[in-house]
Amino acid sequence: MDQSGLAAETPKKPWGPVGPAAPSCSLTDVMSEQLASQLDEENIVFTSDPAGDLLLAQDFPDTASDLMLAQMLQMQFDREFDDQLRREEKKFNGDSKVSISFENYRMVHPYEDSDSSEDEVDWQDTRRDPYRAERPQTTPRRGFSGKGKNIxxxxxxxxxxxxxxxxxxxxxxxxxxxxxxxxxxxxxxxxxxxxxxxxxxxxxxxxxxxxxKEHSTAEQAVDPRTRLLMYKMVNAGVLENINGCISTGKESVVFHADGGSLEEQPVPNEVALKVFKTTLNEFKNRDRYIKDDYRFKDRYSRLNPRKVIRLWAEKEMHNLTRMKKAGVSCPDVVLLKKHILVMSFIGKDHVPAPKLKEVQLSPEDMKTAYHQVLQIMQQLYQDCNLVHADLSEYNMLWFEGKVWLIDVSQSVEPTHPHGLEFLFRDCRNVATFFQRRGVTEALSVYDLFNAVSGLNVPVGAEDEAQFMAEIVALEKRNEDHVQRRGKKTFPVSSDDSDPPLNPDSDD
Known part of the structure; x- marks a missing residue:
């Protein structure tokens, strides 16, 4: 066999023939060729800056060194690695509330990764800026900072x-x-x-x-429920129109209205609507006037404020009816609708009668007023079997030469556990007022109490504490006497006939 032929054959390689070796070149030539081809493909035209100068070569990073190019490539590789790390982290955590962070394995610091960091902001050196306190600082990312020393x-x-x-x-x-x-x-x-x-x-x-505010009667306004009741009265013909507020008290608001007509009884030309406030702010300390009254004791409910307010209106209606039958000068009851009481108006031509506190009377008229008040108190106690319990110059009106009594919603009977104490307080208010107005015939509070009640409590040295002790002892004896007789509750008197209610009542 010809040895020269064997020597001429080229040895075969399993991976194919080996081509001629390419000439060696630097990274600068490679990058320059890639950059040139990219610029040719995109047809990028360098424009001038606003100042009119062309972009110079020194505006770009120095790429003459192979080390610099290697560092740039390494940085790009690290960023791609970090992006892959974020995707793995997101996939690993999923929707779990407890997440695990791969930040410790990142190759590029968050503040150096200007291309991939979402929280990156332009850094400004504000150490010497006098207004740096007015600029809010960015909150750093959680995790390790620097080389792990600051967390x-x-x-x-x-x-x-x-x-x-x-x-x-x-x-x-x-x-x-x-x-x-x-x-x-x-x-x-x-x-x-x-x-x-x-x-x-x-x-x-x-x-x-x-x-x-929406569900209560305010100073000079009413809640929607009360307003609806008033509208129903006007639509039913009981009232012609409602003119406005004429008085505001602790427990009620009084409106003036023109009367209409009722089938059962005539309606006065001018009436007063007493609207009891639907909040119990002023009634918290006044429940003792009604919870111990035998007429309403079984119906008293502390848990339902609106029912308590209706009881107050009903109680004033019964007291006014009883007083009117005894001949006491007081308003006539026309209609009771839940917590609205319609009464005759004490006054004329939309002008209410003045209170005894406000009116200026001559000495003779003041003396006449005193005797009328004394007679009214005696009639209340002896004929009506009532104690006003809030009698003063603010609850008495002067109209047509007479004293008219109003505001009797808190009035109780003498058999009330505190009835005599209320009577003594009324006597003190009346005696003090008329003595200050110069009525020489005005009795002292002790004599006035005995004149009204007829109990003849011994005055002694006119010591109020001793006198009150005698009154409390009388109340205790009366209460024991009632309990021995077994009369824990008393029926409403047959004389207390109720005025007509509204036929289309919501109750």
Missing amino acids: TTKHDEDTCGRKNTARMENFAPEVQVGDGLGMDLKLSNQVFNSLKQHCHSEQRRSARLHEK
Whole structure:
């Protein structure tokens, strides 16, 4: 075999023939060729800057060194690695509330990764800026900072402070939190929780006030339910029209209206609507006037405020009816509709009669008024079997030369556990008023009490404490006597006939 032929054959390689070796070149030539081809493909035309100068070569990073190009390539590789790491982290955590961070395995620091970091902002050196306090600082990312020496967690004081400040925007609109004046505010957890609790309390208080305003009778306004009742009276023809408010008290609001007609009885030309307030703010200390009254004791309910208000209106209706039959000068009852009591108007031409406190009377008229008041008190106690329990110059009107008695919703019978105490208080108010007005015939409070009640309690040295002790002892004996007789409750007297109710009542 020809050896020369064997030597001429080219040895075969399993991976194919080996081509000629390419000439060696530097990374600069490679990058330059790639850059040139890219510019040719995209047809990028370098434009001049606003100043009119062309972009110079020194505006680009120095790419003459292979080391620089290698570092740039390594940086690009690290970024791609970090992107892949983020995707793996997102896939690993999924929708779990507890997440695991791969930040420790990142190759590029967040602040150096200007292309991939979403929280990156332009850095400014504000160490020498006098207005740096007015610029809010960015909250750093949580995790390791630098070489692992400084760690920022969600419990960091500055991080929590800035986050609490931002969460104040979620407060209610009526809570003015301001805009911080551009300052870097940091609220501690204690302060933020206090503000949040205060905001919640204010919202609840505002809701309660709105609820009370919508469902209660105010000073000179009525709630929707009361307004509807008044409209029904006008539509039924009981009232022609309602003119306006003429008086405001602790427990009620009085309106003036023009009377209409009723089938059962005539309606006066001018009537007064006494609307009892539907809030119990003024009745908290006045429940003893009704809960111990045998006429309403079984029906008294502390748990339903509206029922208590209706009992007050019904009680005044019964007391006025009893007083009118005894000949006491008082308004006539026309109609009772829930907590609205329609009465005859004491006055003329929309002008209410003045109170005894406000009217200026001559000495003779004042003396006449005193004797009338004394007679009214005796009639109340002896004929009507009632004690006014709130008698004063504010609840007595002067009209057509006579004293008229109003506001008897709290009146009780003498058998009430505190009936005699209420009577003594009424006597003290009356005696004090007329003595100050110069009525020389005015009896003292002790003589007036005996003249009205006829009990002849010994005055002695006119010691009020001793006199009150005698009154309390009398009340105790009366209560024991009633219990021995077994009369814990008493029926309503047959003389207390009720006036007609509205036929289309909602009750």
